[in-house]
Amino acid sequence: MTSSTGVGAGASSRRRHRSPDVVRMVLVDDHAMLRQGLRSVLEREEDLTVVGEAASQAEAEAVVRAVAPDVVVLDLKLSASSDYDGLSLCAKLSAAHDGIGLLVLTTFLNDELVVRAVHAGARGYVVKDVDTTELVRAIRAISAGESAFDAHSAAALVRSMNCHxxxxxxxxxxxxxxxxxxxxxxxxxxxxxxxxxxxxxxxxxxxxxxxxxxxxxxxxxxxxxxxxxxx
The missing domain is CATH 1.10.10.10 (Winged helix-like DNA-binding domain superfamily/Winged helix DNA-binding domain)
Incomplete structure (x- = not known):
């Protein structure tokens, strides 16, 4: 039986036969139902495929190391006992995997968190109430080496820049x-x-x-x- 986290046999098969234009993603969130729903929505797009899932920082590091995805979509809070451990995960993945695309998908939005995420290596930040079209656009942009921020997080980042x-x-x-x-x-x-x-x-x-x-x-x-x- 395939675990709710990690890489399933279907993901392995897709890696072997995938088109070079397909964006390979790992989803990191401590809520299994949210990961399953997100996978279902994203894999409706022909150029997107989920090759791994993780519910914690340790699982995410192991899965990313195993499958080398193009983009990691992660929440900022991965456990009830840790404040914003997704920021720590961003920093670790950014340091260990040069050029990896890190997209924060979270319910938390304030200026400080957006700036801290960027400092930790995230190239994008969107809140979970964005529509599917905007999320897909953000993932494609991150995969292409670009940045992707929703309107609120982009404004927060610009405000922080004004202090420099x-x-x-x-x-x-x-x-x-x-x-x-x-x-x-x-x-x-x-x-x-x-x-x-x-x-x-x-x-x-x-x-x-x-x-x-x-x-x-x-x-x-x-x-x-x-x-x-x-x-």
Missing amino acids: TAPRERLTHREQEVLRLLAIGLSNAKIGERLFISSTTVKFHVKNILRKLGVAGRAEAVYEANKQGLI
Whole structure:
């Protein structure tokens, strides 16, 4: 019998025979019925498939390690005994899996949580009352390396950006080039191809951009750069 968490035989079969255009997702939520409902809704789309589920942080880390999904859709609160352990999970997955798409899907919405999620590595944040069309659009955007925020969370992120001071150092010409490509959602590898430099060099430039802008993540860097008129 297949467990309610982890990877089922159906998911394994789809991985072996999937189209390269199919977005592979892991769902992380401590409510089994919500995961089942979300899976049913998302898999109506031909380009989306759920390859794993998890109810806790530990299960999520194991499943993501096993199936290497394109996108992880996760709640912020995964247990009654822990406050917003989804933030910790975001940070761990972001650090362990370079380029993974993390989309927060939660009932919690306040400015601080949106900013903390972005700092932890999330590239998107939507609340659970969004309609299916908006959620699917967000998942596709995250899979493509872009950011995806609903109207409320985007406004919260912009408000937080208004509290930041200007960068202490000017961006170099190369860093500005990298930043413009970050803004259209390109990965480090794609940026390297465009600029004829290695992905390691791109990663170095991205690190400097984040430091100079005083931010912790790529999505936040794009917002800050837009605010300052850099892109």
